[in-house]
Amino acid sequence: MAVAVAIFAHQEERRIGACLASLPLDRPDTLFHVLVNGTTDATVARATAAAGGRTNIIVHDIKAGGKSRTWNHMVHGLLTGMEDAVIFMDGDAQIVAGSIDALVADLAANPQANASAGMPMNGRMAEFYRRNLKIEGGLFGDLYALSGPFVAAIRARGLRLPDDLIGDDGLVAAWAHTNLASDADWQHGRVLACDAAGFLCEQVSLARPSTWAMQYKRLINYSVRFFQNRIVSDIMTREGPDGLPPRLASLYSDWLARFRPRAGLTGWFDRKALARMRKAL
Secondary structure (H helix, E strand, O other), X not given: OOEEEEEEEOOOOOOHHHHHHOOOOOOOOEEEEEEEEOOOOOHHHHHHHHHOOOOOEEEEEEOOOOHHHHHHHXXXXXXXXXXXXXXXXXXXXXXXXXXXXXXXXXXXXXXXXXEEEEEEOOOOOXXXXXXXXXXXXXXXXXXXXXXXXXXXXXXXXXXXXXXXXXXXXXXXHHHHHHOOOOHHHOOHHHEEEEEEEEEEEOOOOOOOHHHHHHHHHXXXXXXXXXXXXXXXXXXXXXXXXXXOOOOHXXXXXXXXXXXXXXXXXXXXXXXXXXXXXXXXX
């Protein structure tokens, strides 16, 4: 079975080596795309070194940043359309052994499914997240798979994530659940939870101050995503994926007046997020 693996990497010089080392780089009929985007550090050089000259690993140096923009480039510009499955993962994660085989097998055994989710394997909230993925049929951007026919349908329709969308996983999961229709066509069984596939992420630690800054930026991004999801949910309910704009910022003027920061500490990050969204107008 032909499989493509998309590895999204932004400023990941410290972690991309461990990410690639966790992958079965000698897996037959598998092409690995390292999508280094908007990066000014040594991620490209370190990914190239880790690839070790293998011809089935392609390191792409993409000048424009943004995961959703890079996701669009992967799906519409780098795939052949003949893949049996496409794996998407983040360059700051490491996957557990057998994950790619398990995701591909999961989709092959369940032809009604469009996607299969890898499971978080570390962190104090891991069990909570695993349980919710199964209940809600969600995806984590760190590791998930889409079936080849589903990706081919996305390509045929010319569907793209908004370039400025924070996080691909929520919208991609909605596309998978609805089979590229509106939310009225939602079916839970179209997204699987694969217990045999998992990923490990770097955890925030008091002993590593660099992780504090990472978490601070992440929490602002989560707040932006919270507000963006309200816009996306409205579009998916009324129009489906064809109603999504190239950039969500084009709709901010209609929505920002309705948004208010939430209570508590989350409100601090919401205010930072709303300021960023106003600046994007």
